[in-house]
Amino acid sequence: MKTIKTVWFFWWGWSPDNMENMLERMEASGWKLFQVDYYGIRFKFTRGQEEKVRYSVDYQPVVDENYLTLFDEDGWEMKWTGAGGWYLWKKPYISVRPEIFTESSSLIERNNRLLKLLTPLFAMLIIIFVLLLILQNPRLQWLTYLYVVLIALYVYMIAQLQKFNRKLKNEIRE
Amino acid sequence: METELLIKKYLPMTESAYYILLSLNEPRHGYGIMQHVEEITKGRIKIGPGTIYGTLSKLESEKLIMQDREIDRKKIFKLTDDGKRVINLELLRLKELYDNGMIEMGGAI
Numbered sequence: 001m002k003t004i005k006t007v008w009f010f011w012w013g014w015s016p017d018n019m020e021n022m023l024e025r026m027e028a029s030g031w032k033l034f035q036v037d038y039y040g041i042r043f044k045f046t047r048g049q050e051e052k053v054r055y056s057v058d059y060q061p062v063v064d065e066n067y068l069t070l071f072d073e074d075g076w077e078m079k080w081t082g083a084g085g086w087y088l089w090k091k092p093y094i095s096v097r098p099e100i101f102t103e104s105s106s107l108i109e110r111n112n113r114l115l116k117l118l119t120p121l122f123a124m125l126i127i128i129f130v131l132l133l134i135l136q137n138p139r140l141q142w143l144t145y146l147y148v149v150l151i152a153l154y155v156y157m158i159a160q161l162q163k164f165n166r167k168l169k170n171e172i173r174e
Numbered sequence: 175m176e177t178e179l180l181i182k183k184y185l186p187m188t189e190s191a192y193y194i195l196l197s198l199n200e201p202r203h204g205y206g207i208m209q210h211v212e213e214i215t216k217g218r219i220k221i222g223p224g225t226i227y228g229t230l231s232k233l234e235s236e237k238l239i240m241q242d243r244e245i246d247r248k249k250i251f252k253l254t255d256d257g258k259r260v261i262n263l264e265l266l267r268l269k270e271l272y273d274n275g276m277i278e279m280g281g282a283i
Contacts, residue, residue: 065247066227069247073205073223074222102220106228109228
């Protein structure tokens, strides 16, 4: 019988729910997460006890030690951290599925922390792109195309984060 | 800060922010607040660690709370004078809501 399972799972920073659900389903059927790599998209599981657990993702580029202590005291185990400030938390439970964020505003803030990272990077992309256009060097043509793709990706990510924030704000008003 | 400005900026509060501030009338650390809020609301409100961490950082940068001391890698927070005023202003607002409710509904409870 196979004892190690590898799952590749791509997820976006504004909606890690699908990834969290996948991990919870794996744990419920006895596959225990023991390793995460490639910036959080490859997950390795080993055979173990079936368990009802909650997985939750946070993005915190800068934290003080209070952050870790607080989660630890509330019974959360850090299963992975990396890629510039992502944290994957796990907590076993019996009846009520626990949450690390109990207010929509906390999710808006998580998205804002991502926007704060993406916006200056996006500005930098644009500047380099403009420089490439001015230089018109035929040997750099491929780089220009690459930048078109990157800019499109950033526009998509920023737009999605803002869309999710609007949705969350509407939920607060209701 | 002026009272009007405090009202405009911080009121009405979310239930979590209200209970977090209220809990800090006595110096407490993050997990202590979570436990206290769960206790006084008889389990109705459970604040997650992510929300507590974010709210405390925000309240601290807004100077409604401040660090009292640090024990075992845990920051103990307490209310600042502005924090105390904000919670009292919110209490007045809630009292008005409650009083008017009682009057309009004939005091039946």
